Amino acid sequence: MRQSIPFEIFAIYFMPVILILSGALPFKYRFIYLVIICTCTIFSAIFRKYSLSSLGLSFEGLATGLKYNISLSVIFLLFYTSCWYFDLFGREYIPDSYMFYLFYIFISCPLQEFTYRSYFFKLLDDLNIRQPLYRIGFNSI
Template sequence: MTKKLSQINTQDIKIIFLIFAFYLLPPIAIVIKLIPFSVRFILLTFIGLLMFFIRPSQGTSNIDLGITRKNFEKSIYAIIPLTLLLGLPMILLSLVNDPRIDNSELSIYFYLFYVLISCPLQEFAYRGYLFHLLEVLALKKWTRIIIAAALYSFVHIIFVDIYIVIATLLVGILWNIHYDRYRNLASVTLSHSILGVLSILFGLI
């Protein structure tokens, strides 16, 4: 059941503040050049890490946040076709288009950091933790899915490319539908890692 405006309490206000501070302000700061574009991945990782440490004070369990073995195998099998479906167009486009961003100087250590640290923390921030916050606000299923996807898409305004914003909105919706069904971060993290690496290799982000 969705809360009415008159039912909003102090906890709801805190959650709205968290969403504004962690999901809206950082990308805006990069766009207006208060934060360098070059630290974009480090910033996203830091935000995810900060949220991970905030979590215990709010009395949430790992299961609430998708950190569980429940539905692990099912979610992995389910995410593979979706990842292939999304990855194939990226590969085909890379064959006919030049890279938007030159990432050729990135080392293997960056990719290890991205896959092992950055992606898991991004998924914690934009799937596990964000879904939990939206559930505390008593938002309906599809409202949660759309808002979470919109916030995930919004962070990509830093690339100043409407096609990337639209693409990440659609991908975010698909990942959110998957996560809402299986409630396991492992599968969406795997998909995010694969598609993210392809995006960086092909100079999309």
């Protein structure tokens, strides 16, 4: 199964970007692609029998983590709402629907954190890539 990890990394993390940039997949559906990709990584983690703790998900620091995440989410939500209200951002880049913000904060961000942090780092662990410089480098590509 370890031999399939490089292919999986390419398929999950590189192929969607290549397909969107080439025009094969329309850019306007990027959030749908994100949800599909994240759903695939969740099922893959279940299939591989990864434990929650091996993915960096534990309840040990949950209360502290939630406290910081909720506080920062509220602060940034107020900041971005104020910037939008006072027209400090170009409105053509910001969706008008408040549903987008709810989707982004409560669905998109957690899915991205799982897919691009927890799951990706577990795949790197499986490949014995543990040096921080390489992990950060691969993650930033």
